[in-house]
Each structure stands twice: as structure tokens, then as C-alpha cells.
Amino acid sequence: MTAPSITIKDVAALAGVSPATASRVLSGNPATSADSRQKVAAAVTELDFHPNAQARALRSTRTNVIGLLVSDVRNPFFADLAHAAEQAALAEGLVTLLGNANESIPQQDRYLDTFISQRVDGIIAAPQGEGSSSLRALLEREIPTVFVDRTVDGIDVPSVTTDSDAGIRQAVEHLARQGHERVGYIAGPQTTSTGRDRLKSFARAAGEFGLSTDPALTYFGDFQSASGSAGAHHLLGLAQPPTALLAADSPMAVGALATLNRKGLRIGRDMALVAFDDIEWFSLLDPPLTVISHDVEAMGRTAVRLLLEVIDGQKPASVVLPSELIVRASSGTPDASLGQP
Amino acid sequence: MTAPSITIKDVAALAGVSPATASRVLSGNPATSADSRQKVAAAVTELDFHPNAQARALRSTRTNVIGLLVSDVRNPFFADLAHAAEQAALAEGLVTLLGNANESIPQQDRYLDTFISQRVDGIIAAPQGEGSSSLRALLEREIPTVFVDRTVDGIDVPSVTTDSDAGIRQAVEHLARQGHERVGYIAGPQTTSTGRDRLKSFARAAGEFGLSTDPALTYFGDFQSASGSAGAHHLLGLAQPPTALLAADSPMAVGALATLNRKGLRIGRDMALVAFDDIEWFSLLDPPLTVISHDVEAMGRTAVRLLLEVIDGQKPASVVLPSELIVRASSGTPDASLGQP
DNA sequence: CGATTCCATGGAATCGATTCCATGAGTAAG
């Protein structure tokens, strides 16, 4: 079963030097002669030697592995984020261990524990929940950590987040100008900072721009597609249904869209729809979807940069990236026929 | 910087036993007394001890980590596959190290090298290229490996793939019955088995059902969105343009759709469009997209099962999963006005 | 009651690479 693995001793023996010298050559230590450098290099290629990362990490306490915890890989936003962070990390010589919390706190804790056991050099996490014990354990162990997209109250680590407020304000203002009075809001889970912040922004902006602040117009989803369907279904069934929907993330917007299609309602004509998060194909819908857009690639890149600074012992300031409304055709004028039972 | 980490010795000392006994308790070795089990457990929780996975792996040669190499995380097919495989692995107590080859052979090799260095227990890979040296290195080192979605000629490892042929045959037959004569095919890269197989199936079925076999009707893409746009653009610009398009994966279908939109052509009316891979929101397009569907979840689950068998020393047979056409409205009758310059 | 078995336990070797420390060859300075 187990192929007898090639160790640095084999390399050293073939090169005719000691393991110590072979190690020095491999780690680029300048205290080596050109002669032994050349002989070791030859032995490495001949034996196809791959140093055992475990043994190396055990001694040197650096693993060159970072943990990236996202809440749902199937959410295109997090897939893009994972891609961006992973590429940025790779450029710095770090490999990424990806964990998928699946919007579940126990699974989040499970991955964080694994990351700790794997002795990753640092962790980038899109956290959920409050005082999750694993989350606090990171701090107590002084494991370099950066939050991305979301934060946790009372846990003070550098983060990269989106200023959702600006985009949501613009969206609400836009809908108000289009003549909408009742806007249904499909909120994210209130166990996440983004879920809470976006709801607060929506409520404030709705008041400010004269929209209805009827609490029945808010449906609490979980950032996943099915809850978007359920939310749209619920909101359309109200005695006084809304004429526009705003979904707090893209999977819930997709779910809402599915419900609208099933009911034979066309977006932009029978019902306005605006989504938080811009996804490539949202502009390919007919009519194309009005969205609140933010720069995922920058978020991933920035998270890696901050993490490297934390690993380096610094205490970088958190970064907040802008969001903005992109108006397309899905957010038209309310249809007078709608709203009548 | 580095918090003095808690070792098994600290646990043993607090529990008043030897490290050997502590280790036995932790690994569930039956040769332990109820008394020491209880004392060690108490010490573990008090110190919040997380065993160092490196040290453990060094001695026991099992890491409980598997490597999953996908070719593009942003492709929803691979995001779903990663999700399915990761959940199946988690259920077996394995964590997943995700590598993203980004449809690039050097990046694939880079991740495979990393997986080898991390001494993963096994690898699930969607491979590309031919005799990539890293791919061969896996075999020589007898590292348990399973291919998923794709295979590599001349490398004999168990695999889970889709029988693309059945689905493509059905799609071609369907388009022929709808009266299409010239079908443009946006192929995947010929460095992948899926790219080659699907093209072969298309060509054979086209001949069989009396469609044009004009080689100009095939455009070679790279499985990414931009090449789908370029492909559609190219095919529509032919002297004798096709009346239907078939894309070999979903990102290229999205790209093609973008081009059609830009040119003001409506799918299902001005141009039929069929995509390989079913994605949740494809059915939400207007009109909904006709697709060739296969079961991603089963593919991920099966890959993990096969890998466990290989790790267990068995030599499981490869699995081929079915594909089938799902007819929706995007694949209508050809428009007579089209095809005229 | 002595001899054998059973079993929990601790000591010590081990996994593979890194790194401190001592050594000896070679060179420059006096």
C-alpha cells in the first residue's frame, strides 16, 4: 500500500552530502557551496523528491497553508470570492484549504477546528453566529485571522466588508422614483452582520424616501435559494402585496425569480426585482436584472493582503469597499393592475 | 507572535498520566481505564487542546485530508461538484483541500505537487492535458487517485464520468426533428477527454440524423465564458450561419447567450440554444434553456466512495453516469428569416 | 498458594525535516 517514501536522507546519500546540507540547499540557505547545490539539485530531480510538508511544518511552525472559510461555495458570490482569494494567495506562495460552512454553525466550527489542527498560517473567514466558541478560540490562540464580507460583534479582527448601505439607499431611492410605494424585502439571516446591516439600511432608506414601513413587507430568509422562493411566495400572498422586491443576496433573488416565473409574472412589468450582488448572467435575463454591485475580486485580494500583514505581526485597519446600484430593466414602474386581489 | 502551543504533554501532566496514555485515550485505544479516560477528557476540555495534525500525520501516515482538484471553481458545475464531494468526504471524517487549476496545466501541476507534499490520503481530480508529469508522479508514488468528470488517455485510474454521448445524441436528434439543418457546435478544449468525447459524439450524431457536417460549424472554445461569446460571434458571422447552437458546457452557453443578446437575437425564436450541464437558473431564462442534464451530486458522492475504496487497497471499477436531454423552450423551430445575409 | 494470563501504564524510539553547535579546511592578515 504505502510506497516507501523518499526522504531527505535518500537525497543526501545520493548527492554524497549530509541531510543537514541537503536541507540547507533546499531551503535556499546561503551557507552552501555551488558544488553541493548542484549535486543536491541533481539528486532531487533524479529521485523526484517532494519534501514532507508535515515534518517541515512540525519543526519550522510555518505551513504555507491558509484556511478560507466561506459560507456557501455554490453561491456565485462566494465562488468568485474563493477564486479571487485563492489566486491572490497562490501568487504569494500560499495554498488555500477551502472550508464550506454551508450556512451552518456546527459545520463552521468543524472546519475552524480542522484549520487549527492543520496549523494553518492564517484564516480568512466569512463568519456567522455570535460568540461561536471556535471563533473565540482563534483569538485566544492568536491565530492570524481576517474576516471577509461579514463581521462578528465583539470579535475584533481586521475585516474587508462592503458598504451595503450606499447601494441599498440608491436602490430604494431608485424604486421610490419609479413610483413604487410598497417594496418587499427578502432579508438575510439576522445571525450574520450582512443580514442585519442590509435590513437596517433598507428600513432606514424606506422611511427616508417615503416607502411603506409595514413590517409585513419584510421576509426573513437564509441567503439560500429556497428561502427566496418562499419569501416571494409569502410577500405576493399578502393582502396588500408589494409592487417591487429587493433580495439581500443573489441566490435568494434567483429563488424569487423562480416563484415569479411559476406565477406567470414578468419582472420589470408585473413586478420589479432588484438583487444584492451582481452575477455575470443577471444581465442576460430578459429583462436584465437591476443589481447592487460590489467588487468581489478586490475583496478577495484585499483579504489576502490583510492576512499577510496580520501574519507579519501588524495590525492593519479594516477595509470597507463601496457598493453601487446598476440600473437595468427589471426595476420598472409599478403596474396599476397589480395590488388588486 | 506564536502563542506557546498546548501539547499532549501538557494534557498528560494535567491529567496525571503519561503522554502515551493520553494519546491512547485520544485515539480511542481500548487499552485505557475508565478513570484515565475521564481525567484526560477533562484536561482536554480545560486546556482546549487541538492535537497537532502535522505531528500526528508524521507518525501515523494518515492525514485524513483529501485533495480535490477542479478545473474552475467559478463554473457552477464544478462548484456543485466541489460541494457534493466535500459534503460526502466530511461525512466520512475527511477534510477537503480544494485546488483550482483554472483550466491551466501549470496551475494543475502546482496543486498536485502541493497535495503530494501535504501527504493527502488521496486525490480526486478533474484532470487536463496528456502525460502531465505531476499526473504520472501520482501513479508512481501509488497515491490513491480518482478522476472525476474527465479522464486521461494512458493513465489507468478509476473514474466517475458522464456518458455524454447519450445526451448529445438526444439533443442532436431533437434539433433535427425541429427542422434544424445547420447546428453550430461550441466545443470544449481538445486537451480534455470531455472536450474530445462530446465533439466526437456531436459529429457522429450530426451525420446520423442528417445534419450538416460542415467543419466550419465547429468552434473550439476553452470551457470558459469568453470563448462562448467568441464562438457565437464567429458562427453567426459565417456565410451560411447555423440556426441552432449547442455549447459543450454551461459557461460557454452563458457566453453565447450574451452574444445573442448583444445582437438582439432571441433564443428559441431567432436562434435555438442548447447547453451541456443543467444549472438551476437556466430554467428561469425566458424562454427557459433546453439542456443536457447529468447528476452532479451523484458524481461527487461516487467519487468519494471510489476514492475510499482505492485508499482501502481495492481496485474499484469506473462508474459512468447517464445524461439526458431536458427539452425546454430555447430549442424551437428555425426561423426562415435567419440564414439570409 | 504459586503460576499464568490479562491489562493498563510509562519509557523510549520513531516519523522527516530543520537548526544549533562544533569542526576542520581554506584564506587573509600580521
Added chain:
DNA sequence: CTTACTCATGGAATCGATTCCATGGAATCG
């Protein structure tokens, strides 16, 4: 020609957990 110094090198300790082996006490049997 000796002394001081540089510098590549090898030996050995080390990282933290596992596991082989020996030990001693309790239980079991004749």
C-alpha cells in the same frame, strides 16, 4: 610562518504525537 577568521559541513537535538516493548499489579486457574 603563525594566528585569526570565514565558511561550508556533519552530528545531534528538536518539533509533537504515536506505538513498540517492558513492567508491575490484579485477576484467574489448577
